[in-house]
Amino acid sequence: MVRNVLRRLLFRAPTALRRCCHGEPSSSGQPQPPPATDKELLARKVRRYTLSRYVFYVRRFEHTLEENFPSAMHVYRVFVVGIKDFYEDLKHFIRVARWINRNGRDGLARNELELHFQMPKDMVRVAPVLLISALPFANYVIFPLAYMFPRHLLSRHFWSLQQRVDFAAIALRKRLYNQRPILRCLQVRLGDLEEGKLRDQWANILGLLGSGAHPNLQQIQQVSGLFAETQAFGMAGLWANHKNALVRLHGMHMGWKRRWRLRERAKLIREMDFMITEEGVTSMSNDEMRYACFLRGLNPVNVKTDELVLWLHKWTLISNNTDDEHLSLILHLPILLGYNQPSNWVLLYQ
Template identity: 50%
Template structure:
């Protein structure tokens, strides 16, 4: 019966949510003890720290209203009918998690081209720079439906470093806005600080993956989640393809120099802009 199904979904969902909430509190305490150094966290702890606040914000109205007398008789069936809008991943089935992740990725993909155009618009200003020709080749390849090789991408990393043209501090507000949207973040206050925090979170996740045995040690579900976080739709890829792509990403990420955090934020463009698995969502 529907009533029993709803009861089971909410019972198990609340249990999972509460466990993750407790886990988040432990993570926050751990960060305070270690002076907010993200390197002290495991990959799972970093993912929890990044995703759980959004889950709490999403499900908060349902939890608050359901606390009112008899309100749960209305709120829970309504939330069951609109799980994506009113609930978070703790209450979703595996199929729903994949479906909603794809929808989120499809929304993010709308901002890939504007971010690419923002990168492209600065190419001419780099004339005379030692890597101008190399960067122009990278942009040309991306514009023609290809991806530059990882060696090329690594060699232009410094363009995103301190004081450089693509440094976070030097990006215009229009670029920041689409970059935030591409990373599924709101465009309100503290734009640069929140982007910096996101870049660090992803970077330290990459280091944690290497520290914990590499991509091969991850489950396929964890690999898919990691791909979604980094801007790639993995649903049309087999296990070997997702592992290979994530390993290439981490190879680029772990070579970060001069605090080129903007490089991490733009890696979805440099590594997944023309990926067939992404293109199938928008074409």
């Protein structure tokens, strides 16, 4: 930034002054002017000295502020970098939204799907701060206040890497409290199932979850019929308290059209899972992998990368083999694959 300011100052300076500062010879074919007098030479030296001191001051200005006001400069950088990142994501989000309006979500990459899912939440959180800061002298109040409460008043664009992990863990902890009510609903409905092999297989899965283990992929696929649209655990067969706990487990509000929003969330997660399979789990960065685990109900903090890759691989194998009639299965995967995860229990009871 400082270099750009200096460059503009130099190019806007008079031609004679630039030649004086840089020692550039005259490139025109006109006769050279007569030698300068002592007063003209003195004036040139004064101008050169003044300009050089000004350039030195501009170069040192940011460093001086950093030394004298380190806290203020840190806040300044947080908001400058955050607003720049927010603006770039907003432009990208608008392009993605236009594509979805014309063509649906087909053809979008994984990061574009995640941006379309996350950006509206960030916009709602940051909008009050940006609107209030536009009022006269309001930025002197709202920016320090937002810096004091970044989790509530700012988005991920303004957070540090550690804050992103910490705030995501706090949000996941609130969601995980709904796992036990969902498991209780699944256990209570066991008596409503018809006698047969399917009921026995489901009882075996409930026993594994109750004893601290998880069913394997084959066991989950064998009972996928229970999650069909009109079956006991399908979208149309869920009890009201079961459905409400699922809404809270996936971090959604308790307002209108809960069943429709649950179905749309399952479809979105399935599309993200398909793109993860296409791009490869191992091609994801650590931050992307952590975000994917937080979204799907697994606490990735202090978990080895190999274990995260294996868990996401299991999830995507089930999700990619689930059709529109069994979307409820995707919504229950945080229970079937994550209820007894040690990192989740540490997060809940630390």
